[in-house]
Amino acid sequence: MSLRIGCIADDFTGGTDVAAAFRRAGLRTALVFGAPDGTTALPADCDAAVIALKSRSTPADEAVADSLTAQRWLWTKGAAQVYFKYCSTFDSTPQGNIGPVTDALLDAAGAGVTLHCPASPPNGRTVYQGHLFVQDQLLSDSPLRHHPLNPMTDSALVRLLAAQTRHRVGLIDWATVRRGVEAVRAAVVRHQQAGVRHIVADALTDDDLAVLGAATLELPVVAGAAGLAEGLGHAYPATGPAAAEPKPPEGRAAVLAGSCSARTLEQIAQFYAAGLPSLHLDVLAAATGRDVTGEALAWYAQQDPDLPVLVYASASPEELAAVQAQLGVAEAAAQVEELLGTLASHLVERGVRRLLVAGGETSGAVTTALGVRAVLVGEEADPGVPWTYASTANGDLALMLKSGNFGAPDLFTRALSEAK
Ligand SMILES: Nc1ncnc2c1ncn2[C@@H]1O[C@H](COP(=O)(O)OP(=O)(O)OP(=O)(O)O)[C@@H](O)[C@H]1O
Numbered sequence: 001m002s003l004r005i006g007c008i009a010d011d012f013t014g015g016t017d018v019a020a021a022f023r024r025a026g027l028r029t030a031l032v033f034g035a036p037d038g039t040t041a042l043p044a045d046c047d048a049a050v051i052a053l054k055s056r057s058t059p060a061d062e063a064v065a066d067s068l069t070a071q072r073w074l075w076t077k078g079a080a081q082v083y084f085k086y087c088s089t090f091d092s093t094p095q096g097n098i099g100p101v102t103d104a105l106l107d108a109a110g111a112g113v114t115l116h117c118p119a120s121p122p123n124g125r126t127v128y129q130g131h132l133f134v135q136d137q138l139l140s141d142s143p144l145r146h147h148p149l150n151p152m153t154d155s156a157l158v159r160l161l162a163a164q165t166r167h168r169v170g171l172i173d174w175a176t177v178r179r180g181v182e183a184v185r186a187a188v189v190r191h192q193q194a195g196v197r198h199i200v201a202d203a204l205t206d207d208d209l210a211v212l213g214a215a216t217l218e219l220p221v222v223a224g225a226a227g228l229a230e231g232l233g234h235a236y237p238a239t240g241p242a243a244a245e246p247k248p249p250e251g252r253a254a255v256l257a258g259s260c261s262a263r264t265l266e267q268i269a270q271f272y273a274a275g276l277p278s279l280h281l282d283v284l285a286a287a288t289g290r291d292v293t294g295e296a297l298a299w300y301a302q303q304d305p306d307l308p309v310l311v312y313a314s315a316s317p318e319e320l321a322a323v324q325a326q327l328g329v330a331e332a333a334a335q336v337e338e339l340l341g342t343l344a345s346h347l348v349e350r351g352v353r354r355l356l357v358a359g360g361e362t363s364g365a366v367t368t369a370l371g372v373r374a375v376l377v378g379e380e381a382d383p384g385v386p387w388t389y390a391s392t393a394n395g396d397l398a399l400m401l402k403s404g405n406f407g408a409p410d411l412f413t414r415a416l417s418e419a420k
Pocket residue numbers: 011013014148258259260261264283313314315319320323324332333334336337358359360361362363402403404405
C-alpha cells in the first residue's frame with residue numbers, strides 16, 4: 001500500500017508530535033529518524049510517514065539538502081502531498097531555514113504557493129492577525145524568548161518568514177478562515193495571483209485547522225505545526241479500523257532530560273518531589289574530562305529496579321547561561337548530547353525497556369546513539385507525546401520522545417507507571 005501523505009519534521013520531538021496528530025486523525029503512521037535511504041524500511045500498511053530530521057538549527061543549505069532527500073524518498077513511497085513540520089513556536093532566527101526549506105520543497109514539487117500555520121491549540125499556540133501566541137502571551141513575551149538555541153523575540157509570522165525568503169509573504173486572517181473552506185481556497189488563489197508564495201493563516205481552534213486542512217488538501221507542500229497536519233489528516237477519507245497496538249515491553253524505566261524548557265523543569269521538579277531517584281549531570285565537570293557517564297551508571301546500579309529513574313542535564317536559564325558562557329553554546333550542547341546519547345545506550349544494555357526522553361535535540365542524540373531508525377506510533381500519554389515502539393540490538397523498546405514544552409507537569413511519573 002502506498003503512503004497518502006508524507007511529512008518532513010525539523011526535529012525529533014516535532015516528528016513525534018506530528019506523527020501523533022496523523023494517528024489521531026485515523027492514519028496508521030510511521031516515524032523515521034534521520035534522512036532515509038534505500039535500506040530504510042517502514043512498518044507495513046502505513047498511510048502516513050514522518051521523516052524526523054535534525055535540521056531545526058542547522059545552516060539553511062544543509063537543511064535544504066536533507067529535506068529534499070526526504071521529499072524524494074516520500075515521493076518514491078507514493079506520497080502525493082508533503083507536509084513540512086516546524087515548531088509551533090516557530091523556533092528559527094532570521095538566519096533560520098524555514099523559508100529556504102519551504103522554498104526548496106516548492107521548487108522541487110513545481111508548486112507556486114504554500115500555506116503556513118504553526119497553531120497548535122491543545123498546547124496553547126494560536127495565530128491571530130499573523131501573530132503567534134503561547135497561551136495568553138505573545139511568543140516574544142513568553143519563556144521562548146530565552147530558548148537556548150533559537151531565542152524568539154518577534155511574534156509576527158509574516159515578518160519572521162519574510163526575513164527568510166525572497167518571495168512575497170501574505171496573510172489569510174481569522175475572519176476569512178471562519179467563513180470556511182471555500183473562502184480559504186479563494187483567498188489562496190487571490191494571493192497566488194498577486195504573486196504571494198508563502199501564505200500565513202490564522203487559526204485559534206482545531207475547527208479552524210480542519211478548515212485549513214480541507215482547503216489545502218490539493219497543495220503539494222503545506223507547512224506548520226502538528227495542528228494543521230491533523231486538519232489535513234482528517235480531510236483524507238478513512239481507510240478502515242486501526243491496527244492493534246504493540247504492548248510496552250517488560251523492564252526498567254528511565255527518563256533522560258536535556259530540555260531546559262520551563263515545562264521540562266516542572267516535570268523534573270514533580271518527579272523529584274514524588275521521591276523518585278533523580279540525578280543531575282554536571283556538564284562543566286564532563287567538559288573538563290571527569291567520567292560523568294561512569295558516575296551516573298554507578299548511581300543507576302544502586303537504584304531500586306522497580307522505580308523509574310531520572311537523569312538530567314536540564315538547567316534553569318541562569319545555570320544554562322553560566323555553562324554556555326564558559327563552554328560556548330555549541331560546545332555545551334555537544335557535551336550534553338554526547339552524555340545523554342551514551343547514557344541511553346548503556347541504560348538499554350542494562351535492561352531499560354521504557355525510555356522517556358525530554359527535548360528535541362536530546363531525542364535526536366538518543367535515537368542516533370541507540371541506532372533506532374523507524375518506529376510505529378502508538379497511544380498518546382499527553383497531547384503530542386505518544387509512546388512509540390522500536391527494536392534495538394538489545395530487544396524491544398518503548399520510547400517516548402517529549403518536546404521540551406509538552407506534557408503535563410506529572411508526565412514523567414504518570415507515563416512510566418501507566419506503561420508498566
Ligand atoms: N546544563 C546544560 N548546559 C548547557 N546546555 C544544556 C544544558 N542542558 C541542556 N542543554 C542544551 O539545551 C538544548 C535543549 O534543546 P532540546 O531540543 O533538547 O530541548 P528543547 O529545546 O526544550 O526541546 P524542543 O526542541 O523539543 O522544544 C540542547 O542543545 C542541550 O544540549
